[in-house]
Amino acid sequence: MNVRTSAVLSVTIALAVLGCAATREAGKPFPAAARQKLVVDRTPKAEAQRLLGPPATKVTDADGRERWTYEYTRVSALRAIPFGRRVTVQQTPYEQLVVTFHYGLLSECVYLVERYRIEDGLIVPAGSSREACGAPGGARAPR
Numbered sequence: 001m002n003v004r005t006s007a008v009l010s011v012t013i014a015l016a017v018l019g020c021a022a023t024r025e026a027g028k029p030f031p032a033a034a035r036q037k038l039v040v041d042r043t044p045k046a047e048a049q050r051l052l053g054p055p056a057t058k059v060t061d062a063d064g065r066e067r068w069t070y071e072y073t074r075v076s077a078l079r080a081i082p083f084g085r086r087v088t089v090q091q092t093p094y095e096q097l098v099v100t101f102h103y104g105l106l107s108e109c110v111y112l113v114e115r116y117r118i119e120d121g122l123i124v125p126a127g128s129s130r131e132a133c134g135a136p137g138g139a140r141a142p143r
Contacts, residue, residue, distance in 0.1 A: 027056055027071035038133040043106040070097040091116045091123050109133035
């Protein structure tokens, strides 16, 4: 189980214990249409930020490459029986977009989606897919 899954599971359990119904969002949704307009070796940083908004994180490596990360998911918990043990949880797919810039231009762009299912009241990974940006309906490689 990765760190993200553990964190989401912890938040879900806390929400279930604290209240009858709760929803938490992590990150901010980013539009698919904007992601598909990004073109490697052509899109400048300013254009990417105009299309996507500010990233959740920005990191610059020793070679001068700047990596921006966008993330989004939503977790909900509902206690069906007040003060009881029955809790229903669900999570939207976790979406992550990582864009890398070198010399001010987009040099790499990867979109990752992790899907989840509920198993015995727990959120567990159900698979993921990855695709390059700028290719609507492009080939997806399952992981």
